[in-house]
Amino acid sequence: MVRANFDRHLRQLQDDLLTLGSMVEKSVAKALQAFKSRDLELSRQVIKDDDVIDHLRYQLEEQCVELIATQQPLARDLRVIISVLHIAVELERMGDYAEGIGKISLMMGNEPPLKPLIDIPRMADLATSMLRRSLDAFVNRDATAAIVVCNDDNDVDALYDQVYRELLFFMIQDPKTVQRATYLLWVAHDLERLADRATNIAERVIFLVTGKMVEINVGKY
Amino acid sequence: MVRANFDRHLRQLQDDLLTLGSMVEKSVAKALQAFKSRDLELSRQVIKDDDVIDHLRYQLEEQCVELIATQQPLARDLRVIISVLHIAVELERMGDYAEGIGKISLMMGNEPPLKPLIDIPRMADLATSMLRRSLDAFVNRDATAAIVVCNDDNDVDALYDQVYRELLFFMIQDPKTVQRATYLLWVAHDLERLADRATNIAERVIFLVTGKMVEINVGKY
Numbered sequence: 001m002v003r004a005n006f007d008r009h010l011r012q013l014q015d016d017l018l019t020l021g022s023m024v025e026k027s028v029a030k031a032l033q034a035f036k037s038r039d040l041e042l043s044r045q046v047i048k049d050d051d052v053i054d055h056l057r058y059q060l061e062e063q064c065v066e067l068i069a070t071q072q073p074l075a076r077d078l079r080v081i082i083s084v085l086h087i088a089v090e091l092e093r094m095g096d097y098a099e100g101i102g103k104i105s106l107m108m109g110n111e112p113p114l115k116p117l118i119d120i121p122r123m124a125d126l127a128t129s130m131l132r133r134s135l136d137a138f139v140n141r142d143a144t145a146a147i148v149v150c151n152d153d154n155d156v157d158a159l160y161d162q163v164y165r166e167l168l169f170f171m172i173q174d175p176k177t178v179q180r181a182t183y184l185l186w187v188a189h190d191l192e193r194l195a196d197r198a199t200n201i202a203e204r205v206i207f208l209v210t211g212k213m214v215e216i217n218v219g220k221y
Numbered sequence: 222m223v224r225a226n227f228d229r230h231l232r233q234l235q236d237d238l239l240t241l242g243s244m245v246e247k248s249v250a251k252a253l254q255a256f257k258s259r260d261l262e263l264s265r266q267v268i269k270d271d272d273v274i275d276h277l278r279y280q281l282e283e284q285c286v287e288l289i290a291t292q293q294p295l296a297r298d299l300r301v302i303i304s305v306l307h308i309a310v311e312l313e314r315m316g317d318y319a320e321g322i323g324k325i326s327l328m329m330g331n332e333p334p335l336k337p338l339i340d341i342p343r344m345a346d347l348a349t350s351m352l353r354r355s356l357d358a359f360v361n362r363d364a365t366a367a368i369v370v371c372n373d374d375n376d377v378d379a380l381y382d383q384v385y386r387e388l389l390f391f392m393i394q395d396p397k398t399v400q401r402a403t404y405l406l407w408v409a410h411d412l413e414r415l416a417d418r419a420t421n422i423a424e425r426v427i428f429l430v431t432g433k434m435v436e437i438n439v440g441k442y
Contacts, residue, residue, distance in 0.1 A: 058434050065303065068289060069296040078286050082306060089307065096436075168392065168399060175393045213279050215317075 006071050010080065013063055014139060017084055017091075020056050021135045024095045025128050027053065028194065031101035032124045035187060036117065038110065046102035053095035060088045083208050087138060090197045090204075094131065097190040097197075104186050114180045118166055119159045123191040126156050130198035137202060143209040149202035150214075156195035163188040227292050231301065234284055235360060238305055238312075241277050242356045245316045246349050248274065249415065252322035253345045256408060257338065259331065267323035274316035281309045304429050308359060311418045311425075315352065318411040318418075325407050335401045339387050340380045344412040347377050351419035358423060364430040370423035371435075377416035384409040 027049055034042035064081050067073070073081065130149050137145040167181040167188075207213050248270055255263035285302050288294070294302060351370050358366040388402040388409075428434050 054434065054436060061303070065296055065299050069294075069299055072293050073290075075286055075290040078290055082282070082286065085303060085306065086310065089310075171389070172393060172396045172399070178389060178393070213275065215275060 002071075006067075006073065006077065009067050009071065010077065013060070013067065013081070013084055016056070016060055016063065017087060018135060018139065020053065020060065020088060020091050021131065023049075023053055023056065024091050024098065025131055027095055027098040028101075028124065028128050028131075031098040031105070032121065035101055035105045035113075036121070038105075038108075038112070040106060040109070043102040043105035047099050047106075050095050050099040053092060057088045057092035061085060079208060083138065083204055086204055087135075087201050090200050094194050094197045097194045100190045101187050104183050104190075108180075108183050111180065114167075114170060114177055114184055118163050118184070118188075120163065120184065120188055120191065123156055123159045123163070123188060123195075126152060126159070127191050127195040127198065130156070130195050130202075134198045134201035134205065137205045138208075141205070141209050143206045146202040146205040146209075150199050150206075153195050153199045156192055160188055160192040223292075227288075227294065227298065230288050230292065231298065234281070234288065234302070234305055237277070237281055237284065238308060239356060239360065241274065241281065241309060241312050242352065244270075244274055244277065245312050245319065246352055248316055248319035249322075249345065249349050249352075252319040252326070253342065256322055256326045256334075257342070259326075259329075259333070261327060261330070264323040264326035268320050268327075271316050271320040274313060278309050278313040282306060300429060304359065304425055307425055308356075308422050311421050312352075315415050315418045318415045321411045322408050325404050325411075329401075329404050332401065335388075335391060335398055335405055339384050339405070339409075341384065341405065341409055341412065344377055344380045344384070344409060344416075347373060347380070348412050348416040348419065351377070351416050351423075355419045355422035355426065358426045359429075362426070362430050364427045367423040367426040367430075371420050371427075374416050374420040377413055381409055381413040 027046055030042060030049075031046045033039070034046060064085050068078065068081060130152050133145060134149045136142070137149060164185065167185050170177045170181045203214055248267055251263060251270075252267045254260070255267060285306050289299065289302060351373050354366060355370045357363070358370060385406065388406050391398045391402045424435055
């Protein structure tokens with residue numbers, strides 16, 4: 001009976017974590033959409049939404065503390081709760097990158113982006129897919145799926161390298177483009193970091209399931 | 222008696238956290254020294270040392286799990302232990318940036334850096350000072366000192382901006398310098414992120430002491 005009660009709490013905690021993940025995913029999509037369509041109002045909304053994400057993350061941590069304090073979980077369950085704590089931090093910081101893209105958008109104002117947007121939309125798709133799959137891997141305790149997520153980070157890194165090189169080329173060819181190229185570089189960089197955070201979640205899943213602390217990714221520049 | 226026992230465990234945990242912090246600090250100093258003096262052997266050592274940091278962080282997490290599982294701490298103590306868990310992650314990732322600088326150094330090989338090193342050594346000094354002070358603030362539960370650390374992050378960001386602009390200027394003036402400028406940019410970027418991590422620790426201290434989740438810093442590009 002006590003166990004059933006604990007399991008219910010733990011399921012609730014995981015559900016809330018997924019809710020947080022889905023909010024972050026939507027926020028990233030919105031930020032990109034606003035950036036592409038130069039919709040400053042939508043960018044402002046993304047920035048504002050980040051407060052909700054921060055608040056939910058705070059609530060999740062409180063739930064974890066309460067669950068541990070009142071239910072005295074076994075070490076095995078404790079590891080799951082600690083995973084939730086760590087994953088919630090990663091998600092909250094991913095939300096910051098969405099907010100960051102919103103802020104870059106406002107800085108650009110009505111200036112058109114250096115067209116084309118190069119590989120930035122592809123980076124965004126891949127990063128959000130990694131985010132979603134890392135959370136699925138957590139819920140399913142699926143280390144194999146988590147490893148796939150980690151490997152996908154190489155693709156995001158490769159895209160970022162490409163974007164970096166192309167933008168550098170623009171800047172060197174025509175120094176007048178430096179400011180506009182820098183905006184795009186920042187967006188690409190936020191997405192690259194976002195994928196890193198998904199990788200961190202995946203690494204955490206691998207640790208939870210196998211007990212092995214792997215470190216596949218230490219970030220790009 | 223039980224309480225005294227718990228306090229002893231908690232002190233041990235904090236001591237181990239400080240040990241981890243001091244290892245990371247030394248690793249950053251070594252990485253910078255190796256980079257400046259083009260000492261590839263020392264760079265290799267920094268990269269190797271990161272395994273020790275990763276291992277200690279893993280041990281710390283195990284200690285936390287054990288302490289919670291066996292001592293059933295009060296919510297207040299639990300928050301301290303959870304802070305240790307979060308801070309340990311930040312420290313371990315700071316170690317990754319030191320490792321990153323070591324790897325950049327190896328990539329550069331015997332090529333001389335684009336002289337002068339601009340403000341990079343100043344960034345390193347400030348970032349490691351922030352690291353040290355954020356841990357002191359944690360041990361002393363000193364929210365005021367933590368706020369100072371958070372504010373110092375603005376100085377690191379300003380230095381990074383300056384380095385970025387100067388390196389961009391080099392690249393635009395002489396496209397042949399792009400590769401060498403990029404190395405320096407990566408190092409500066411690692412240091413900027415390192416300071417962000419110290420800020421994260423400081424924010425965690427503010428939260429632990431005041432119960433308020435502040436978010437002073439969301440990172441630069």
